[in-house]
Amino acid sequence: MSTGMIVLTVIVAVVIIAAATAPILRGRGRYGGPRLKRRFGPEYERTVALYDGDTTAAERELAERVERHGDLRERPLDPAGPEHYAARWTAVQEHFVQSPRQAVAEADRLLADLAAARGYPDGGRYDEQFAALSVHHADHVDGYRQVHRVARAGARDGLTEAGSGTEEMRTALVGARALFDDLTHPSREHGRHRATHASHSKGS
Structure with missing residues (x-):
């Protein structure tokens, strides 16, 4: 390969990489640092911990979530929706x-169905649904994470119905209630995020 072809190949590669990373960099510039901390609250710290303290990597993921799902508008439930989901809970x-194991699995499906009814990605795409929920319900989304993890572990490993397994399932279920309440009571939701968005707009 000639020197000219090598240089051209390098230039093309640089352009492709730049085009692929530009949206991520724009997102980090718009949402990064203190704004991400305010928006995601405890979910910010959990994500940093997931990346072993790598703040840059954690903020990149959180900024990507906002880029993908920040414009999502929740759909209202049908008039009978709140009562229906309350009965399921x-x-x-x-x-x-x-049967704690069965109950946690039911709670996992219930949250997935409820989120889908509110306009989030289908529960069959858990990771994408969770990412979207974390953008709009960051304070309470960890309850869904715990329920889903415990439900999957129970299906895979057959957790016992007693001892530490039951206590872990109870904790997961209690933690999930806050997100359930957020999704079934629209008047209570997004208070912190609405204020955050307003302050962002004034600062722009």
């Missing part, structure tokens, strides 16, 4: 007494 709690 009550059934989850009742089933927990006899």
Whole structure:
């Protein structure tokens, strides 16, 4: 390969890489640092921990979430929706007494269905649905993460119905209730984020 061809290949590669990373860099510039901390709250710290303290990598992921899902507008539930989902949650709690493992699996499906009904990605794409939820319900989304993790672990490993397994499932279920309430009571949701968005607009 001639020197000219090598130089041309390098230039093309640089252009492709720049085009691929530009949206991410724009997102980090728009949402990075203190703004991401304010928006994601405890989810910011969890993501940094997931990346072993690498703040740059964590902020890159969080900025990507905002770029993909920040413009999502939640759909209202049907008039009978809140009552329907409340009945399903009550059934989850009742089933927990006899079968914690089944109850957690039901809670996982319930949250996935409820989020989809509110306009989030389908529950069959958990990672994408979770990412979108984390943008708009950052304070409470970890409850869904715990329920999903425990439900999958129970299906895979057959957690016992007693001892530490049951306590872990109980903790997951309690943590998930906050997100359930956010999604079924629109008047209570997004208070912190609306204020954050307003302050961002004034600062722009």
